[in-house]
Amino acid sequence: MKKHTVTLLVGLAGLAGVTLLGGCSQSEAPSTIVPPTPEASPVTIYTAEQFYLTTAYRLGSAAGFSFSTEGSHVLVSSDTTGVFNVYALSVVGGESHALTDSSKDSTYAVTYFPEDDRVLLTADEGGNELNHLYVRSLDGTITDLTPGENLKARFIGWAQDNGGFFAATNERDPRAFDMYRYDVESYERVRVYENADVLGLRDISSDGRWLALSKPHSSADSDLYLLDLQADGARPELITPHEGAISHGVFGFNPDNTGLVYGTDEHGEFRQAWLYDIAGKHHSPYIEEDWDVLFVGFSKSGNYRVWGVNVDARTVLKILDLRTNTLVALPELPGGDLANIRFSRDETSISLLVSSDQMPRNVHVVNLATSTQQQLTDALNEEVNSDDLVASEVIRYSSFDDLEIPGILYKPKSASADSPVPALVWVHGGPGGQSRPGYNPMIQHLVNHGYAVFAANNRGSSGYGKTYYHLDDKKHGTVDLDDIVYAGKYLAGLDWVDGERIGIIGGSYGGYMVAAALAFRPDAFEVGINIFGVTNWVRTLKSIPPRWTANKVALYDELGDPATDEERLRAISPLFHTENVRVPLLVIQGANDPRVLQVESDELVANIRANGVSVDYVVLEDEGHGFSKRGNRIAVSEAFLTFLQKNLTLASID
Secondary structure, X not given: OOOOOOOOOOOOOOOOOEEEEOOOOOOOOOEEEOOOOOOOOOEEEOXXXXXXXXXXXXXXXXXXXXXXXXXXEEEEEEOXXXXXXXXXEEOOOOOEEEOOOOOOOOEEEEEEOOOOOOEEEEEOOOOOOOOEEEEEOOOOOEEEOXXXXXXXXXXXXXXXXXXEEEEEEEEEEOOEEEEEEEEOOOOOEEEEEOOOOOOEEEEEOOOOOEEEEEEXXXXXXXXEEEEEOOOOXXXXXXXXXXXXXXXXXXXXXXXXXXXXXXXXXXXXXXXXXXXXXXXXXXXXXXXXXXXXXXXXXXXXXXXXEEEEEEXXXXXXXXXXXXXXXXXXXXXXXXXXXXXXXXXXXXXXXEEEEEEEOOEEEEEEEEEOOOOEEEEOOOOOOOOOOHHHOOOOEEEEEEOOOOOEEEEEEEOOOOOOOOOOEEEEEEEOOOOOOOOOOOOOHHHHHHXXXXXXXXXXXXXXXXXXXXXXXXXXXXXXXXXXXXXXXXHHHHHHOOOOEEEEXXXXXXXXXXXXXXXXXXXXXXXXXXXXXXXXXXOOHHHHHHOOOXXXXXXXXXXXXXXXXXXXXXXXXXXXXXXXHXXXXXXXXXXXXXXXXXXXXXXXXXXXXXXXXXXXXXXXXXXXXXXXXXXXXXHHHHHHHXXXXXXXXXHHHHXXXX
16 A cells, blocks of 8 residues: 655656766767677666667556547657657547647646547746646647646546546645636635545545545555535545544546445555445445555546556556456557556547556557557667667565565676676665666666666565565664665675675665664665665755645654654754764755755765765756756766766775
């Protein structure tokens, strides 16, 4: 069950306009190396730019329309120009037509309109996460539907009659999201729910009657509420009374709005889907799997149900034809994971994304009647041979207390017992995230240049059951950190890894773990790369944005309340223990980051440099928490390589 805390790490996708404090290498010319094993083929070495000239694709909202009214185009977001913009992608031949042309802030597709090809879009400014909703008219004019300062807006879904759509904003009260219905023609709006109780606003039924809300009590315990918007004076009604720590999350209303599909870990280790019958007020199991159910959705007609399961860090998608109660057989598709299934208006076709470690996400369209498919995009840079990229392996190792820890291991093709390579432990964000297989240009660039990467899913990671998920609650920087230290020991025990050259890298909470490792386990790693990591938990938890108020209780429950737990929070904050750091560090920071403020990194860098320890510092002036611009991603990946070649590879040889 997903924790009801704020996930600190948005992602490492995207990095332009870079202030660089410390050197960055220039793009190297491609070269060829021959691994020592005689049967291996030569591997071409690529620049970061070549890896990032890969094109990223995203589909619109699952609650919207991804196919145009005539079914001739699929609505996508793509960073073809280096910044995400919105495109109409032809289902015949895959030619794309740009619908936006931003060169500064990334813009993302949300949905086509129900009865014409107007488009809803979303964008923030410089990574500040204050997204607005925009409409692109048929003449190309773009209008902000949620104007104002310091507000965040998000699309919720279309009304059943196609005459309007629902959106949430926190403009009235920064702490609370209210629900509005917008008219499809005039864009006039009416507030349908004022969130005076500061509950988590989750979903609204397509007929506009029922509102699903949530309330966390702790990181492991939460409740769901249902509100009848058509009943005068109605209050949100608790629908998940329970005893003990049980977590609940909303998947959405069923197509006829008679029930709410929700996730719960009440009945076992893993999150299952249950159905709440609104009229009968009773609960029943809906989808039962051996792993966490990630999401549940429906086609607009209600003929198809789609759900995803997190099977050992890989997503397995299933489509059920509810008319025949049979699973839909999809054609053979290249790659590994399937994601973002979207139905055409007539439900004869679906669009989806297909990806693997060696192939970025590509857009495919599948004809459900003929079970044939067409790949519309070729995301991998044509200069990069996918055979030169590395497929990961899911492995498990024993930690300090013999707990089995899963992880994703990338072995360079040049690595062997005769030619051991340096290695990095990669730490995901969160807390409570999960490292998963899939194309990651940052990782592939490092592996291509001869660095093994091991993405460890330390205790507290999602996807392995609720017990595992909560093993790190209020133990951050201790037991989870030792899991990461033991990941380094695992690497050192591999005959193809140089045990004297092991570093650590991570972003957001993972960046915190990097700084914590260097401050609290100073002998564990030779170098560290901290990507917008928390260094002062007292300040970070005190500076939680008002829009996260609904989840604040759960976040404090997991990490600690700075009003009462300041001593412990200071004890696990690397900023107050920088005198222990004695190995080189690279720090990456977005200047507009609202989650991990730049002062966190500024002070860490200053304190460690004052000790005479080498620190390289990269500040991205036009980014926030997670990098959306290709130029920035390239610069940062080159900074990784320069730093590692200087401090992990060459230093060890010397």
